[in-house]
Amino acid sequence: ATVEAIHSLDEHWNGGGYPAGLRGDAIPLLSRIINIAQTMEVFLARDGADATRSILEERRGRWFDPVLASVALDLLDDTDLLRSLREADERVLGAEPGRARRIDERGLDDVAAAFAEIIDAKSPFTWKHSTNVAMYAHGLGAQLGQDAAMLTRLRRAGLLHDLGKVGISNRILDKTGPLAPHERQAVEAHPVYTWEILRRVAAFADFARPASLHHEKLDGSGYPWRVGGDDLDLPARILVVADIYEALTASRPYRAGVAPEEALRILERDRGTRLDAAVLDALAAMVVNVEERTL
Ligand SMILES: [Fe+2]
Ligand SMILES: [Fe+2]
Incomplete structure (x- = not known):
């Protein structure tokens, strides 16, 4: 009921x-x-x-x-x-327990993973999206020599980057035709909600920024804040690439995903202008590694 x-x-x-x-x-x-x-x-x-x-x-x-x-x-x-x-x-x-109550690191990962499943289950078009973005963000960070603490931040940012979508109607999120201007506006607000939620949770605040900047571009052409240049720091640049790469390669109910090499070619068009060159190098290396391992 x-x-x-x-x-x-x-x-x-x-x-x-x-x-x-x-x-x-x-x-x-x-x-x-x-x-x-x-x-x-x-x-x-x-x-x-x-x-x-x-x-x-x-x-x-x-x-x-x-x-x-x-x-x-x-x-x-x-x-x-x-x-x-x-x-x-x-x-x-x-009567609420005090804010001092802590959960351990493992617990935080479990919480983030559970939320990721909820986010991805909201729409039939995003199956495993957050989990995959987390995996790619972690892999890119490792490729770029980031330390363990940063890799944890990248992974959790990947799991929760689309958390703000929970606040947006499926009537808009799942629409297959073109979006009306006000619908586009609603969709493009999801990183704002991600930011507003994550920054308020003490344990999540330290990766709220890269998580919320995942639709921004180096040249300032992204959304919703049009953050670019040096303001778009490395963790955010990693999330941006991980998100697009996942979206391109994942299969959806209405289409098969593109092959990794094809996704790389598509991303390469924006090298240095909208996407970070070093992150693209890391992606290419990561894709080769994964393919060697699965051969
Ligand atoms: Fe998003
Ligand atoms: Fe996403």
Whole structure:
């Protein structure tokens, strides 16, 4: 029931929602409740009770079950209830274990790997993408003589670089046709979310930067920050190449991946202009090594 409820979270009472366009009672009750609850949570915290009241009224009967929306409006007038909810919230937060709780290095790798699986499972087009990018980033770093600590950072950055995609609708991510400008904008924001999430987690902050810069280019033509030149440091340059190489060589439901040599040729076109020359050399060496090992 929970899975079903989560699946139907974006359905609207009037049938204009996503993914199935369910209407009215056909939407699971739990989804209808959570849909209202999450809206209240966001608007109450950010804009206060009046704004929450008007959004409930505006969406009643369109997005929201009208009966439930009326119940929610009544709740908004119950200031005692709202206060006790806030207090309960604070008690829960106060009971949280302190930030000092640590997990060991092995644990961090496991956490990063688990998140990578979640990220890659979100879309049928990204099977193993993050795991592979991590492997390539690690391999490129090793080829470039980086120390063990840096290799760990590169691997974890690879695992979590697309974490921000979790915040973007599959309706856009999985679209096969051309993207409308606002959809492109949404997709291109994913590194911003990756940055905002990783930098807040103490154990992940030290690789938040290379992870978030994976769509930037040396000449400043990348996105979303258009960071280039010396501001795009070696770890970031490695992630950029690892990400493109994976995307080119991996097979997707709608096409087979290109051969390693062909991917190298494609990347070579941007040598020194958009992509780092030393990293491309490392990639070529890595590909040869891998092929020798698998022969
Ligand atoms: Fe990405
Ligand atoms: Fe990626």
